[in-house]
């Protein structure tokens with residue numbers, strides 16, 4: 001069984017990290033606008049990503065069964081002024097669909113990742129656009145907000161996952177796609193990081209900006225009281241809190257490392273998605 005996939009907006013490659021640890025998945029192409037992210041990705045996974053998604057000719061890609069796309073979330077996050085699909089970055093979803101549908105065969109599965117704010121943005125109209133566009137292309141859609149701290153990683157991060165499937169590719173039954181009971185477990189920062197006793201049980205969401213804000217500042221996410229003293233999360237702590245047990249940043253600068261860490265998807269989420277995809281593909285005797 002082989003499930004070939006493309007990793008769009010690949011960043012640190014959370015999808016690649018998790019899918020390469022599961023049987024059957026093979027990455028045939030990736031893309032990211034950021035040159036440093038591309039070179040770090042290649043160093044970790046041996047696949048050289050393409051650049052701007054807008055420049056991709058999907059007919060030139062090898063055929064793929066699965067599209068993974070954590071498209072840029074700024075238009076929908078609280079930090080992004082809520083401009084949604086009016087913002088140029090909102091059109092990144094259109095680019096995902098252009099690549100997905102313009103290839104040599106129609107992929108049976110599309111997985112989208114974004115901030116949960118997408119659900120209620122513009123009175124729900126942005127998410128409706130996503131679902132309608134997928135529906136018009138013949139896909140059925142299931143979605144769920146996953147919370148890191150519910151799955152044994154003490155970080156508050158929540159992310160929306162949308163799984164779209166062609167009824168011809170994955171037979172009905174996928175309605176129960178998110179069977180999460182076996183993943184549910186909790187831990188604390190103290191237990192998880194082994195750096196001393198944290199006053200807080202769970203880390204704030206790791207973000208791109210706001211680092212080194214005062215602990216009392218509402219933008220603070222990296223400062224904690226540990227054993228009665230101020231402690232700042234390190235790059236290594238954040239790698240663990242995003243679920244990357246092995247990873248190399250190569251020559252990426254410190255600020256580039258922080259940016260990539262703030263952008264990425266906890267690998268517990270992409271592992272869950274990968275395992276659930278496998279479960280359903282097997283259950284429905286698709287391969």
Ligand SMILES: C[S@@+](CC[C@H](N)C(=O)[O-])C[C@H]1O[C@@H](n2cnc3c(N)ncnc32)[C@H](O)[C@@H]1O
Pocket residue numbers: 008009010011012013014015031032033034037051052053054069070071072073260263264265
């Ligand atoms: C939310 S991050 C994705 C994180 C990634 N999925 C991961 O696992 O780390 C969005 C990524 O989209 C990239 N990006 C933004 N605009 C792009 C474009 N036009 N084409 C390709 N990549 C783009 C950014 O450089 C950034 O790495």
